[in-house]
Amino acid sequence: MSKQRKNDERALKVMIAPALVLLLGALVPFMRGVWTSLTNSKLYSSQSNSFIWFENYRAMFANSIFLQGLRVLIIFVVSVLIIQFILGITIAHLLNTKTQFTKISRSILVIPLLIPPVVASLLWKTLMWPTDGVLNWMLSLVNLGPYQWLTSPTTALFSTMIIDTWIYLPFVTIILLSGLQSVSQDQIEAAKLDGANSWQIFKYVSLPWLVPYIFLAGLFRGADAIKTFDVIYSTTRGGPIDSTRVLHIQAYEEGFRWANAGSAMAIVLFLWFVVYAFSNTVIRFSKLRDNRGLVS
């Protein structure tokens, strides 16, 4: 047994070695990024690579554009989560039946997930073109619009939320649908026998079952939304003015337009911290809920 145990331990070490190598591969650039964020590094100048402690972070928090970007990001994340979960639960509930229509609908539902986000964003940009876009034309048929969509500071952020929802709603819906399909049929039958209507069955039987799935989808979508870049960069590039200039856009501009590596890394690390804190909070809350036996 001792020899067996030694063999097992050796096998374990061999199997986790690749994972450790990958981890090192991720840690080294991460630590390098932390170091860069503490310097005044500019890519085009070898002379500007001095250690300046937390000056980049101080300047970042004192910068009104950064604070505006943070505000825009919070609005974007909270809004898309609310919109996508309300719509996601609604659509999942509607698709939670076994008919030919729902079978076809489920196939159509995944189409946005197959299109690269940048391509989808550019398609929507064309649809939303203010002077001759299809969207304004369709709205004009019912005497609505025209709207500026992505070209006005007052509507640009909302327009990007529409695009983000179109792309990622299927992801949320599929997770919630799988949750709904795991609801115990016995409990539903029992509720019906007790005289519960559809809404009461959904509220008191299905929804509690869905909570872990909501946490799961919320964790992924929330982290994604905090890091959002492709939808916004493809359509507005952070404009008009700074109405959609979320933090990832700012980091990209600092690093790739203006070659300010130090400032760019400071923003990226701040974003990393936000995603980490968000994910940790969701997981802890989910575990707390489990420990309290709130899962039926």
Add this chain to the structure above:
Amino acid sequence: MKQKGKQVRIASVLTAAILLLVGCSSNSDSASTDTAGGDFSWMQAEGSEINVLLVSHPFVDSIEPLLADFEAKTGIKVNVETLAEAQATEKLLADLSTKSGAYDVFMTSPLSNWQYATAGWINPLDKYLENSSVTDVEAYNVDDFFPGFLGANKWDLKPLSGLGEGSLWGLPINSESYLLAYRPSVMKEKGLAVPKTYKELIAMAGTLGDGKGSRYGLITRFDKYWDLPYLTFGTMLASYGATLIGTDGKVAVCSQESIDATNDFVSILKKASPAGAGAFTWSDAMQGFASGQYAMAFNEADLFAPTYQDPKQSKVTKDIGYAVTPEGPAGRKAGTWLWSMSMNSATKNEIASWLFLQWVTSPDVMIKTHLNGNMNPVRASAWEDPQVAKLVDSWGETPGQYRDVVSEMGKVAQILYPPHPELTRALDVWAGAIQKTYFGKGTAKENLCSAQTEITKILGL
């Protein structure tokens, strides 16, 4: 047997030594700065392979059909990657800053080169031009370039000065200045003459559209990036006497001239452009005018003319005229833009890269690209070529109109602001202030003065 083995070993060592020497000499691909002759040969880098990064632009369509000629002439394989301007700049920055040498040669501009040259990421090209073993000096005829265009690619690396001096960092492939493109039928219908001053343009701006939304007055680019105060709106700024750095050496973005120009520009756009005008890129402006939706393209690039005149891309080919930009309080001034080609200092194919640069900017290849839609010529011989003359003479409301306008604008066009590695950022901030004014977030004075403070910090003044 032992003797035979010894002979084989000696022969092997000698063979290896010979191969090593031959290999070293044939693999070496760097240009000696010794200008004392060697016969030039286009095949001297045969077997090499180079990677070229191009920016999505009519130049790309004009050069791609010719690449096979280069490959046949030199035996050098060319791999071309074409990206939209923003993406190309950003991907190039990643390559240059890491010195990976993924791209040997790339399409760039003096503006970007201020940063690249400061960082040592591009090779100065003077040494190749002067070296007759790598350049067919007579056929290349460097004096055929318009001095201003070649000079715009020279800089001595001193921030905010030294333009036209020092090393040559790129070779120009086309030149651009700005003009009015208009629809003669619309002007006639409205009983309007082409505006000669900005005052006249402001007066007629509200009447250029049809008022129904199917045709608007004018279009110009207006996204919040450097090209706005540097090129198109920069042309108007200069005509009002506004500039980036004043005569006192301080940032002058908030001068009265700049405020007046900004207010007038916003006024023109609000009267004559659709509500989404505050976010139009240069591509939107070019395609918008070509689609026939606008009566005028305002201070837009003259090198959009090949697109306007191409029936496959434009609905206005038979109804288009060209005019010089309006005069402002400081007369008629204009910006200029040069696309150029430069060499990555991390290239592992120096000679092959230089041969490509030499070929693509040579007199006969340049003429072929102009005939394929790459405008405007940067060499005197190209303008004198009968085929180029015949092509452009048909452009405009009257024969030769386009050429006359370009020639006239060429007398006033200049690189508007002095070199600085942070010039792009400074101009982005300026553009943001103009855009804020358009959208009513503060007055022109408030926004420009705020921008001036920030730009002063950026430029280190």
